[in-house]
Amino acid sequence: MNKVYIYKAYERFWHWTQMFIVFLLLFTGFExxxxxxxxxxxxAVRYHEFAAITFLVLVVFTIFWHFATDEWKQYIPTVKNMKDQANYYLFGIFKNAPHPVRKTQLSKLNPLQRLVYFGLKVVLIPLLIFTGLLYMFYRYEHQGAIESLNIDGLETVATLHxxxxxxxxxxxxxxxxxxTTGHTVLSNLKAMLTGYEEFEDDNEVEKKLTASQSAEEEAETVNE
Amino acid sequence: MKKIFIYLLVINIIIIALVVILTKNQTRETVLQGLQKEYSVRETSSVDHSKFEILQKPFANPQDATAACLTCHTGRGEEMLKSAHFLWSREEYVEGRGITNVGKKNLLNNFCIGIGTNEASCNRCHAGYGWNHKSYDFTDQKNIDCLVCHDNSGKYTKKNGGAGMPDDSVDLNKVAQNVGKPMKTNCGSCHFYGGGGNNVKHGDLEDALLTSGTDVDVHMGYDGLNMECIDCHPAEKHVMKGKLYAVSSMNRNRALCTDCHTSMPHKETIINEHSLKVACQTCHIPTYAKVNATKMYWDWSTAGKLKDGKPYHEEDSMGNHSYLSIKGDFVWGKNVEPEYVWFNGTANHYLVGDTISDTTQVVKMNQLYGSYEDRDAQIIPVKIHRGKQVYDKKNKVLIQPNLSDSVEGNGAFWTDFNWQKASQKGMEYIDQKYSGDYGFVHTEMYWPINYMVSKKESAVSCIECHSRDGRLKNVSGFYMPGRDFNTFVDKFGLIIIILTLAGVLGHGLLRILSAHKRKK
Known part of the structure; x- marks a missing residue:
C-alpha cells in the first residue's frame, strides 16, 4: 500500500469551508x-447573503491560489484515458479492477473528474455567482436616488439561480x-482530511489485474 | 529617521482610535426621533375668541355666525368656496375621459349610492348650510359652515336630515367663542361616520381612534403622540393636503408617509428598496377595523322586506345590523386583512350615465390604476366594499334612487319601499332616462387603507408575502421569491436529483453484490 500527499493544506481548508458554505446556501436558498x-x-435571507459573501471571499482567495500554485492546470479537460475511466465506473469497478488512472500530486483528477470540475468551475458556479449578484444588487427602474443596475424583474435571474x-x-x-470508490471506501475522505491518500501499490495492481482477467475468462468459459 | 516614523505611526493610531471611540458615543438623532420631538409640541392659540364682541351678540341664524367669522378672517370665504369640502367636487383629469368634475356631488357609490334627492340626509356632512336641493347657491360665502371644522368646544353637531344645518341644541355663540384649529373630533364628525354609521365606509377611520392607544394607531394613539388629523393633512388656503380615491382621480396633492418619514426610513437597505414597489401602508397596516367592524358587503336587492307591514332589522354576532328593511343585507368584518392592488395615484370612476358593458360582471365604482411595469405604481392595501345595487336593465346604467324623505308617500325608498318609484324619482331628478325596468348588479368599490398604522413590531413580516399562499397571492405581473417558481425548473430539478440518487444507489448496490460474489 502506498501513501501519497495529494491535497495541500489550503486545498483542504478551501474544500471543507466551501462544503459548509454550500450547505448553508442550499438550505437557506430553498427556504x-x-x-x-x-x-x-x-x-434565511440574512444567512444566505452572509454565506454568499463569505463564499465570494473564498472564491477570490481560491482563484488566487489556483493561479499562484499553477493548480488550475489540473482542471484542463483531457480525453486521454477518458474511455478507460468510464469503463472502470461502468464495468471494472464491479470486478475489483484497478483504477485506470494513477492519482499523483501533479495530476489529482481523473479525466472524468477534470471534465465535471471544469464544468462546475467554468459554467455552474459562475452562473450561480452571477445570478446571485444580480439577485442581490439588481435595481428596479426608478427615477431618483437608487439607480445602478436596472432590470425589469427577477424572473429570469431567479429561475437560473x-x-x-x-x-x-x-x-x-x-x-x-x-x-467511496477509492482504494477503500474511506480512503478519499481520509485524503481530503489529512492530505494523504492510500493507493494500491504495484503488487496489488498486478494482483487485481490478473484476478479480474481470470474472472473474465472464467465467465467466458462458463458461457461457452 | 526610523524612530520618527514609528512615533508618527503610534500617534496616528491613537488619534484614529480616539476618533472612532468618540464618534460611536455621539448618537445621531434619527428621523423618527426628530419627528417625535417636533410633533410632541402643541401649539396654543394666540387669541381668545371669547373676548370678541361680535361673537357675543346672539346670531339670528348660523349664516350670521359665518358672517361674523368673515369680518376678521377676510379672504377665507373665497378660499372655502373653492375647496372640495364645500364644493364636493374637484376638477380632475381622468384617463380616457379628459377633464371632469368628480366628487360626492356627482359620483355614485355602493353604500347609500348618491346624494341626488337625498341631500337633506347626506348633506348633513357638507361643510355648509342648507344644501337641500341641486339648485343650491355655491357662491354665497354665508353658506359656509366654519364651525363644523373649527369648533373646539366639542358641542357642535349637525342636525339629522337637516341638510347641513346645526342641531337645534347648539349654542352658536358658545361654539363661535371656542374656535381653533380642527381636531380629530371635528374631522371625525363626518369622516368616521360615512355610509350611515361608525366605520361603515372606510374601515380604518372610526371614532375608536379618539380613545384608542398606539396599538390601534401609532400616530393618533393617546399613549403616543396623540396626533391630530391636520398634522399630516395640513391645509393651504383651506385646501387640505391629501384626498381619498373613492372620490378623486389625479396623482396630486397627496399626503404621503414619506413626506415626514423620508423614502429611506429603515436601517435595512433591502426594506428601503421595497418602497419602490410597495407602499408603507402595505406592511405597516396588517389589519384594519381593529376595534369596531366595518361594512364589507351590502346587498340592496333584499331591501324592502316587511314584517306585519313594518320595516325590521336583524343583527349579527357582533351586534351590527345584518339586515335592515330600508337597506338590505350586510356583512361586517373586524380585524380585516386588506386586499392588495397596484396603484399609481390615478383612478377612474363610474360616472352617472356610463353604460355597463356586461351586467353579469362586477361594476367597478372606482378603479385604481397601476401595474408592476408602471414606475409610479406601488402595491397598496385596500378595503374592497362589494355590493349589489339597483340598475336600469334596459339602459344598462346604475340608478340613483330616491332614498330619504321626511314624509311618506313621496316615492322615497326608505319610507315607501318601492324601487320603481324610488328609481323613477331619483333618475328624473338627476336628468337621466329611466326605462322602468330595474334589476340588481354586483359592484365593487376600492378604499385605500391609510390609518390604523401598527407599531413597527407588528408590521407584516416577510413570510406573510414571501410564501406560496401569502397576502400578495393575487397581485400579479412580477416574480416574487418565496411565492413564485418556474414549474419546469422545479420539476426538472427534482427529476435530476431523483435520477442521480437512483444511479448512485444502483451503482452502489451492484458494487456490494459483485464484491459479495467475488468473496464466494
Whole structure:
C-alpha cells in the first residue's frame, strides 16, 4: 500500500469551508425559494447573503491560489484515458479492477473528474455567482436616488439561480457517492482530511489485474 | 529617521482610535426621533375668541355666525368656496375621459349610492348650510359652515336630515367663542361616520381612534403622540393636503408617509428598496377595523322586506345590523386583512350615465390604476366594499334612487319601499332616462387603507408575502421569491436529483453484490 500527499493544506481548508458554505446556501436558498420554513424568511435571507459573501471571499482567495500554485492546470479537460475511466465506473469497478488512472500530486483528477470540475468551475458556479449578484444588487427602474443596475424583474435571474441550485444538489449526491470508490471506501475522505491518500501499490495492481482477467475468462468459459 | 516614523505611526493610531471611540458615543438623532420631538409640541392659540364682541351678540341664524367669522378672517370665504369640502367636487383629469368634475356631488357609490334627492340626509356632512336641493347657491360665502371644522368646544353637531344645518341644541355663540384649529373630533364628525354609521365606509377611520392607544394607531394613539388629523393633512388656503380615491382621480396633492418619514426610513437597505414597489401602508397596516367592524358587503336587492307591514332589522354576532328593511343585507368584518392592488395615484370612476358593458360582471365604482411595469405604481392595501345595487336593465346604467324623505308617500325608498318609484324619482331628478325596468348588479368599490398604522413590531413580516399562499397571492405581473417558481425548473430539478440518487444507489448496490460474489 502506498501513501501519497495529494491535497495541500489550503486545498483542504478551501474544500471543507466551501462544503459548509454550500450547505448553508442550499438550505437557506430553498427556504427562500418557498420549499419549506426553518429559520424564518428574514433570517434565511440574512444567512444566505452572509454565506454568499463569505463564499465570494473564498472564491477570490481560491482563484488566487489556483493561479499562484499553477493548480488550475489540473482542471484542463483531457480525453486521454477518458474511455478507460468510464469503463472502470461502468464495468471494472464491479470486478475489483484497478483504477485506470494513477492519482499523483501533479495530476489529482481523473479525466472524468477534470471534465465535471471544469464544468462546475467554468459554467455552474459562475452562473450561480452571477445570478446571485444580480439577485442581490439588481435595481428596479426608478427615477431618483437608487439607480445602478436596472432590470425589469427577477424572473429570469431567479429561475437560473434555482436551476443552478438543483444541479449543485445533484452534483453533491454524485460526489459524495464517488468518494467511496477509492482504494477503500474511506480512503478519499481520509485524503481530503489529512492530505494523504492510500493507493494500491504495484503488487496489488498486478494482483487485481490478473484476478479480474481470470474472472473474465472464467465467465467466458462458463458461457461457452 | 526610523524612530520618527514609528512615533508618527503610534500617534496616528491613537488619534484614529480616539476618533472612532468618540464618534460611536455621539448618537445621531434619527428621523423618527426628530419627528417625535417636533410633533410632541402643541401649539396654543394666540387669541381668545371669547373676548370678541361680535361673537357675543346672539346670531339670528348660523349664516350670521359665518358672517361674523368673515369680518376678521377676510379672504377665507373665497378660499372655502373653492375647496372640495364645500364644493364636493374637484376638477380632475381622468384617463380616457379628459377633464371632469368628480366628487360626492356627482359620483355614485355602493353604500347609500348618491346624494341626488337625498341631500337633506347626506348633506348633513357638507361643510355648509342648507344644501337641500341641486339648485343650491355655491357662491354665497354665508353658506359656509366654519364651525363644523373649527369648533373646539366639542358641542357642535349637525342636525339629522337637516341638510347641513346645526342641531337645534347648539349654542352658536358658545361654539363661535371656542374656535381653533380642527381636531380629530371635528374631522371625525363626518369622516368616521360615512355610509350611515361608525366605520361603515372606510374601515380604518372610526371614532375608536379618539380613545384608542398606539396599538390601534401609532400616530393618533393617546399613549403616543396623540396626533391630530391636520398634522399630516395640513391645509393651504383651506385646501387640505391629501384626498381619498373613492372620490378623486389625479396623482396630486397627496399626503404621503414619506413626506415626514423620508423614502429611506429603515436601517435595512433591502426594506428601503421595497418602497419602490410597495407602499408603507402595505406592511405597516396588517389589519384594519381593529376595534369596531366595518361594512364589507351590502346587498340592496333584499331591501324592502316587511314584517306585519313594518320595516325590521336583524343583527349579527357582533351586534351590527345584518339586515335592515330600508337597506338590505350586510356583512361586517373586524380585524380585516386588506386586499392588495397596484396603484399609481390615478383612478377612474363610474360616472352617472356610463353604460355597463356586461351586467353579469362586477361594476367597478372606482378603479385604481397601476401595474408592476408602471414606475409610479406601488402595491397598496385596500378595503374592497362589494355590493349589489339597483340598475336600469334596459339602459344598462346604475340608478340613483330616491332614498330619504321626511314624509311618506313621496316615492322615497326608505319610507315607501318601492324601487320603481324610488328609481323613477331619483333618475328624473338627476336628468337621466329611466326605462322602468330595474334589476340588481354586483359592484365593487376600492378604499385605500391609510390609518390604523401598527407599531413597527407588528408590521407584516416577510413570510406573510414571501410564501406560496401569502397576502400578495393575487397581485400579479412580477416574480416574487418565496411565492413564485418556474414549474419546469422545479420539476426538472427534482427529476435530476431523483435520477442521480437512483444511479448512485444502483451503482452502489451492484458494487456490494459483485464484491459479495467475488468473496464466494
Amino acid at each position: 427562500i425559494h418557498g420549499s419549506y420554513q426553518f429559520f424564518g424568511y428574514e433570517e 434555482t436551476l443552478g441550485a438543483f444541479l449543485i444538489i445533484a452534483f453533491i449526491i454524485a460526489h459524495v457517492y464517488l468518494i
